[in-house]
Amino acid sequence: MNDQIPIYSALCRYRGEENLRLHMPGHAGGRGVNEMLQSIATIDVTEVGGMDDFHLPQGIIAESQRLMAQTVGAGESFYLVNGASSGIHALFMSTAAEGERILLPRNCHRSFYGGMVLSGAMPVYIPSRIDDQLGLELTVKVSEIEKCLLQDPDIITIFITSPSYFGTCSDIESITALAGQYQKDVLVDEAHGGHFPFHKDYPAPALAQGAMAAVNGLHKTWPVLNQGACLHIAPGFPEHARLRQAVSLLTTTSPSYPLLASMELARMFMEQEGGYRLEQAGQWSEKFKEKINQIKGLHCHHEEFKERSDIKGIDPLKVLISMPGLQVSGYQMGNILKEKYHIQLEMETEHSILAMFSLLHDESDWERFYKALQEVAADYAGSKKGSLRIESPPAAKVVLSPRRAFQSTKKQVKLAESLNLISGEMIAVYPPGIPCLLPGETITEEVLDYLHYMIDSGARIQGPEEPTLKNILVID
Numbered sequence: 001m002n003d004q005i006p007i008y009s010a011l012c013r014y015r016g017e018e019n020l021r022l023h024m025p026g027h028a029g030g031r032g033v034n035e036m037l038q039s040i041a042t043i044d045v046t047e048v049g050g051m052d053d054f055h056l057p058q059g060i061i062a063e064s065q066r067l068m069a070q071t072v073g074a075g076e077s078f079y080l081v082n083g084a085s086s087g088i089h090a091l092f093m094s095t096a097a098e099g100e101r102i103l104l105p106r107n108c109h110r111s112f113y114g115g116m117v118l119s120g121a122m123p124v125y126i127p128s129r130i131d132d133q134l135g136l137e138l139t140v141k142v143s144e145i146e147k148c149l150l151q152d153p154d155i156i157t158i159f160i161t162s163p164s165y166f167g168t169c170s171d172i173e174s175i176t177a178l179a180g181q182y183q184k185d186v187l188v189d190e191a192h193g194g195h196f197p198f199h200k201d202y203p204a205p206a207l208a209q210g211a212m213a214a215v216n217g218l219h220k221t222w223p224v225l226n227q228g229a230c231l232h233i234a235p236g237f238p239e240h241a242r243l244r245q246a247v248s249l250l251t252t253t254s255p256s257y258p259l260l261a262s263m264e265l266a267r268m269f270m271e272q273e274g275g276y277r278l279e280q281a282g283q284w285s286e287k288f289k290e291k292i293n294q295i296k297g298l299h300c301h302h303e304e305f306k307e308r309s310d311i312k313g314i315d316p317l318k319v320l321i322s323m324p325g326l327q328v329s330g331y332q333m334g335n336i337l338k339e340k341y342h343i344q345l346e347m348e349t350e351h352s353i354l355a356m357f358s359l360l361h362d363e364s365d366w367e368r369f370y371k372a373l374q375e376v377a378a379d380y381a382g383s384k385k386g387s388l389r390i391e392s393p394p395a396a397k398v399v400l401s402p403r404r405a406f407q408s409t410k411k412q413v414k415l416a417e418s419l420n421l422i423s424g425e426m427i428a429v430y431p432p433g434i435p436c437l438l439p440g441e442t443i444t445e446e447v448l449d450y451l452h453y454m455i456d457s458g459a460r461i462q463g464p465e466e467p468t469l470k471n472i473l474v475i476d
C-alpha cells in the first residue's frame with residue numbers, strides 16, 4: 001500500500017522522525033501556526049532529502065506521477081500546484097511560438113488568454129453558437145472546426161474545452177479524427193472532467209478519444225485541496241521536453257506537499273471507491289433530475305441534451321436548472337437558496353442556476369436541494385416580465401496578438417469615440433458571458449451596437465476598468 005502513495009508515506013515517515021527542522025518553511029513544522037492549520041503544517045515540508053524535486057522528479061514525486069498516469073490512462077502526468085490554469089499555460093508555451101495560430105472556442109476560460117500572452121500565440125476563434133433557450137454555449141461543433149481549418153491552413157493546433165462548465169461534452173472523438181486528416185493535434189481543457197475515467201456511464205475521457213493532452217482541475221471533481229490539478233499527455237506528445245520545461249518554469253520552487261499528497265491520496269481513493277461512488281451519484285442524479293422536472297415552473301436540462309447530436313455526453317453531477325415558470329431570475333434564485341436555505345450554488349445566470357454535486361455528496365444532500373427548490377418554486381410561482389434576449393457577441397477581429405496587446409501602452413477614450421480603435425481590455429457581457437472584446441481586437445460598429453443593446457437591456461458588464469463603460473481602454 002505504501003508504495004501506492006509514495007508522497008504521503010514519505011511525509012508521514014518524516015513527521016514521525018520528529019526531526020529538528022532547520023529548513024523552510026519558517027513555521028518549523030507548525031509552530032505559531034493557527035490551530036486549525038497545525039496538522040497540515042506538520043506535513044508541510046520543503047524539498048529536503050527523501051522528498052524528491054518537483055523540477056527534476058526522480059523519487060517519490062516521479063513515482064506518484066507515474067501511478068497517476070497509469071490510473072487515468074495517460075502516457076505521462078504532471079502534477080500542477082497552481083490549478084488547471086497553469087497546465088493550460090504550459091500547453092500554450094510548449095505548442096505555439098510567437099505568432100503561431102491556435103484554434104480556440106471564443107468562450108474558453110480566461111487562462112487561455114494567459115497562455116497566449118505567455119506564448120505569443122495568435123488566436124483563431126471558433127464562432128460562438130449559443131443555445132437559444134438557455135443563452136449558454138454548450139459544445140464546440142465538429143462542422144465549425146472543419147470550416148475554420150479549411151479557411152485558415154496556418155492553424156497549427158486545436159485547443160478546445162470539454163466538458164463545458166455546465167457538464168456538456170463535445171464530440172472529441174470526431175474532432176480528433178477530423179484533426180488527424182489535417183495533421184493537427186487536439187488539446188483539451190478537461191478541467192471539469194477528472195472523474196470521467198472511473199465509470200463507464202460517464203462521458204469518455206478526452207485522452208481515450210484521441211486528444212494529445214488534457215488538463216484536469218482535480219480540485220473541481222476529486223476530493224483534492226483547492227489548486228490541485230494535473231496535466232496528462234498521450235504517448236508521442238510532440239513537444240515533450242518543452243512541455244516539461246514550461247511546467248517547471250511556471251511552477252514555484254516551493255511546491256506544497258500537502259497539496260501533492262492530497263492529489264495522490266485522492267488518486268488512491270478514486271481507484272478504490274470512485275467507481276462505486278460515481279455509480280451511486282449517477283443514480284441519485286437520474287432520480288432527482290426527474291423529480292426536479294416535476295416541480296412546476298422549473299426545468300432541469302438533461303433529457304433534451306441526450307437528443308442533441310452535438311452533445312456526446314453529459315456529466316450527471318452538474319445540475320443545470322432554468323425557471324421559465326417563476327417570477328425570479330437565476331440570480332435571485334441563487335440568493336434565496338443561500339439566504340434562506342444555506343445552499344451555495346456554483347453559478348447563476350439570468351435564466352438558470354448551476355449546482356455542482358460531487359461523488360461525495362450523499363442522497364440526503366440531493367434531497368435537501370430538491371426540497372428547497374420545491375419551496376422556492378411554490379413561493380415564487382408566476383412569470384417574469386420582459387426578460388433579456390440573449391445574443392452571441394459579434395465575431396472578433398483580432399489585429400494584435402494577446403501578447404502584443406498586453407505589452408502595449410493603453411489610454412482611456414470615450415466609448416462613443418472608440419470606433420475602429422483597438423481594445424486594450426477584456427469586455428464580457430453576462431449573459432452569455434462570452435467575451436465581446438479582448439485586448440488586441442478592433443472595436444467595430446457591430447461590437448459597439450452589441451454593447452449598447454446589451455447595456456440598454458440591463459446585462460451585466462464584466463472586465464473593463466470602468467464598469468459603466470462610458471470609457472474604454474484602447475491601445476495607444
Ligand SMILES: Cc1ncc(COP(=O)(O)O)c(C=O)c1O
Nearest residue numbers: 082083084085086109189191217
Ligand atoms: C473550463 C475551465 N478551465 C480552466 C479553469 C481553470 O482552473 P483553475 O481554477 O484550477 O486554475 C476553470 C476554472 O474554473 C474552468 O472552469
